[in-house]
Amino acid sequence: ESPKHNTEEKLEKVCHLLDQEISYFNWTGFYFKNGDKDELKLGPYVGAPTDHTIIPYGKGICGQVAVSNETFVVPDVNEESNYLSCSIDTKAEIVVPIFKDGKNIGQIDIDSHTIDPFTAEDRELLEWLCNEVSKIL
Ligand code: SME
Helix, strand or coil: CCCCHHHHHHHHHHHHHHHHHCCCCCEEEEEEECCCCCEEEEEEEECCCCCCCEEECCCHHHHHHHHHCCCEEECCHHHCCCCCCCCCCCCEEEEEEEEECCEEEEEEEEEECCCCCCCHHHHHHHHHHHHHHHCCC
16 A cells, blocks of 8 residues: 555655665665555655656566565666666666565665665665564555
């Protein structure tokens, strides 16, 4: 389900914080399951506007995480065949699923302009964060 207005403001703040604190996070946003449809809908984000406001399950890195239920770290997007390009500047991406009551209801998506930038600590931070975020959804 799409988050409520108040929740959207909080999620936008989370995006801004990550964007400000981690130099190689260059696009930070949330996608959520779009009602009953097997597709993701873009939620709050910080960064350049993207054409990918709706992503079918299975398509791109985001769509794959929607069905795999697992964090997907992509050190080099040019190595991925099932990838949806938002910007030619994007070199790497990490997508972490968000679970509510055991269901995969959305994700956080980070793009970087640097190749292979994401550390184990980034992954741990984002997985912790997604767990925290699920509590307000
Ligand atoms: N690159 C993503 C699409 C979303 S944009 O990065 C914001 C993908 O392959 O699913």
